Amino acid sequence: MSSDSERFAEAEDGGPQPEKHCGHGRGGMGEEVKRKEDQRFITGRGNYVDDIKKPGMLHCEIVRSPHAHARIENIDKSRALKVDGVVAVLTAEDLLEHDLATMPTLMDDTQDVLVNDKVKFQSQEVAAVIATDRYTAKDGAQKVVVDYDVLDPVIGADKALEDDAPVIRDDIEGKEDNHCLDWETGDEEATAKAFEEADVTVKEDMLYQRLHPAPIETCGAVGDYDPGKDKLTVHMTSQAPHIHRTLFAQVSGIPEHKIRIVSPDVGGGFGNKVPIYPGYVVAAAASYVLEEPVKWVEERSENIQSTGFARDYDMTGEIAATEDGEIQAVRTDVLADHGAFNAVAQPSKFPAGFFNIFTGSYDIDTAYGTLTAAYTNTAPGGVAYRCSFRVTEAVYLIERMVKVLADELDMDPAEVRRKNFIQPEQFPYESATGWNYDSGDYEKALDKALEMADYDHYREEQQRRIEEDADKLLGIGVSSFTEVVGAGPGQSCDIAGVEMFDSAEIRVHPTGNATVRVGVQTQGQGHETTFAQIVAEELGMDVDDITVEHGDTDTDPYGLGTYGSRSTPVAGAAAAVASRKVREKAKAIAANELEAAEEDIDWDRESGQFHVTGAPDRSISITEIAAGAYMNHPKSEEPGLEAINYYDPPEMTYPFGSYIVVVEVDRETGEVEFEKFVAVDDCGNRINPMIIEGQIHGGLAQGIGTAMLEHVTFDDNGNVTGGDFMNYLLPTSMEIPEFETGHTVTPSPHHPIGAKGVGESPTVGSPPAIVNAVVDAMSHGGISHVEMPMTPDTVWEKLDEAGLSMDPADNVSLEFDDQQSGGTADD
């Protein structure tokens, strides 16, 4: 543990009291600095892909298949080419000439850029029309005539694995079924034995439905090939520009130094902008062929229907426990729908992502899990939607199962959790499936949440309503989740073979301000502020004197991008380490300027100054040191003041929290209303509490969308029936209750500033809390599960099944008095 980490470890114990600032007023660690990037966003000066205009720029519209499974017999471009303004129509045949007809997925499957032979999901890319404006491109796209031989579609992973199911992937040599992969974890035998011998076992089936990250900015690109420099620039909505450059080089054969990926302002990613999509490749290829810039921007329905979906894990959970609620073993079996290609976005050695962290926050020494994934005639995906690679599914499984166990034992679910938590002294803790948890204090977070939620009061109120047969039932849901975020280490985590490190480069300029470049790309997380705060803290600079840049592969150091809450754990660490490298050199310059020996120079974090040991008056600031570095550099050092760090994390970080949700369930309609929503998070040392709170609010909103509204649905013919915002319902501020947030601080022992990632905790932790609350409202009627999204009809069916549904006239008799005549009916 570094001394810096220790310092922050003692820094604070948060609570409802005002945050204790430790940034010394310069905008360093712990200060609620207003987001530097917001000025341009809220004044409409952001620069997104669709804002980019280039002279001579052409526009691309993609022709998509109306069928989910069909062989293409013929494509007739002629009518489209006659449309005034249409410049070109591209098909697989044209791409084959340039060896660009296929592209690798992140899991090394091969996906058609434009369909060569057989369509494998509805809205798959069939042809591309390039025209002088986007309206004309769409006119042209409507005139491309495609003859299809329609095949029977395969919808649903269970149907896909039936013996007589049509084979989707006949492009894979020798493939005779729709099986995609198998995976297992843990100890099968020991787990079976624990289940045989247990006092109590519980089992529940639950579907984590198909979701879509649905960022408000859809995907898009401007391909811009410069024949003069023989250089391809692709402006694209990318969460990971560098790895995309490497993949572009591999796909196109263009040398990597001749490719520049620019990810400008990105309007939300949530995992959707991690994969490469055919549209990007088509825009780049069309620009290469036509030697003009080509813009492609998705429509909303194209985004939902063809780009990476999330979840679609059909899970069975089981717990074996003692009579008094001690969990002895957990077991799960999953059927996963991967869509038409294996395009899940995971580190390559983790085909089921980090799903095997399903023992959660609990000290469970026996566990076993299996998974089978299938190909179906649906869009490829399995991206980590605001999630660290399937940890969301794992947390949902264990947090739901703990509630099922509590109900079986007639115990308070908070008590069952308390009884099974990994204890603070057990860290670092190695889990039954091999995870190495860095730090945690789960009971503290739970206790705080219980107190904030006024838990006992609501338990009493719940009972009162049951006894009085009230028309609205109360349910209280608890989730005490543990996240695993911040991939690498590079040895175990890679994307397409590239280790998952990250980077930061700091250049302190002669006039005392600095430019910081990082290898991660922000999509709204506030990196331009957060990373500046880390550097401000570590160098004693003012946060306003630091500019953070990202998203341009020509200038930024190589990094693996932003997803899986990895920016702070990895690039944030790199920023701290690079700062400390600068500080080391600054010390030598300070010694030179103060005419003292280097070993007699101390750095004072409080004042942000270097001074001679025992003589605080003889001090020098980083501004003066910067001048010295360029104008009076010591002969022992190179001129300048710069450092770069590529940080390979030794371990991941394990943020955690406890969420408590109180709901009212209407027995007449099945509608659910939020009564109270408490979120206590622990992400270690906090860089900017305001940004953290914003992240929590946003993630909770998405958790509510998951639990209550969102579902990408299909009919039996493979038509996407939930493929636009009329049918795929996102929550708005009107559906969101007031959140009460709190925090505890348990620093990561291995992170240079003791921080952990936080952006995804709320999406990971809240869905089980919400479902647990709705189930809890009906558990006295024997209900153990409600599937997401918990639409009114879904909830009402459960109410009815439990004998809890109610007619408006059932237990309340309405009588009417004539006001004017003073009353006629009896009371």
Added chain:
Amino acid sequence: MKPAQFETHEPNTVEEAVSLLESLDDRAILAGGQSMVPMLRFRLAVPETVIDINAIDGLDYLEEDDGWLRIGALARHADVEESDLIDEQYGSFADTAPLVADPQIRNRGTVAGAIAQADPKGDWGSVLLAHEGEIVAQGPDGERVIPAEDFFLLPYDTTLDENELITEIRVPTPAPREGSAYHKLKRKVGDYAMAGSAARLVLDEDGRIETADVGLTAVDITNVRATDAEDHLEGERPGSEVFKRAGELAAEQSNPESDEHGDAGYKERMVNVLTQRALGDAAERAGLVKRRVSQ
């Protein structure tokens, strides 16, 4: 948004608009654009010409006049939502306006446009039916008044002639002992109704129901009257048992389909619940006092 190419006309008078309707073949009328704009966006509508009626003066009124509540063709949902007159006198209208779409849409979308669209999931059609309202249309041969009951034919299809422009929606001003209400079930703000029920009650001097009208949303091919429920209610004294039976009859007469918004059985059940709730509020607004009495 990438619609197909179209021309626009902006008439300044109703007569000009009607003559454009007469002279142009393939055209669509744009009022608030609540449904027209998405249809253009999806290229479900590809008219050669869009006749934008927003430049016509004097069509944005919302007033009581000569025994009618008159809503001009350019009165927006937000105008209804913000009206004191509506708030005080027309319970069902006051209930409905804030439940239509979302605030941005309500600032542009019009009541008349929603009626013309004739989406069975639209809310205003049920309210209009429950108030025995009328649609006033202007055509080449002059003005025509169509009772709401005779207006809706099929989803998105009405008895409006193709050269007619709706100029006004109107309902009779309320009788002395009248109350109305609308209840709608939806999954989120801006979502369509899973089901909805509009109810209007007029009581006689004796406190019995003289007139009962119930209009239903999203449970048939058009907005429909629940006539069996109405027949059951008329002549009865308001009360939860009477309303319960009316709810059941409305549910039986409804004909919903299963979809992503819920299955048919559930929707029928909700027609029952929402009708009971709407009747309860309507009775209260008719001047009766509602009491909750535990059994």
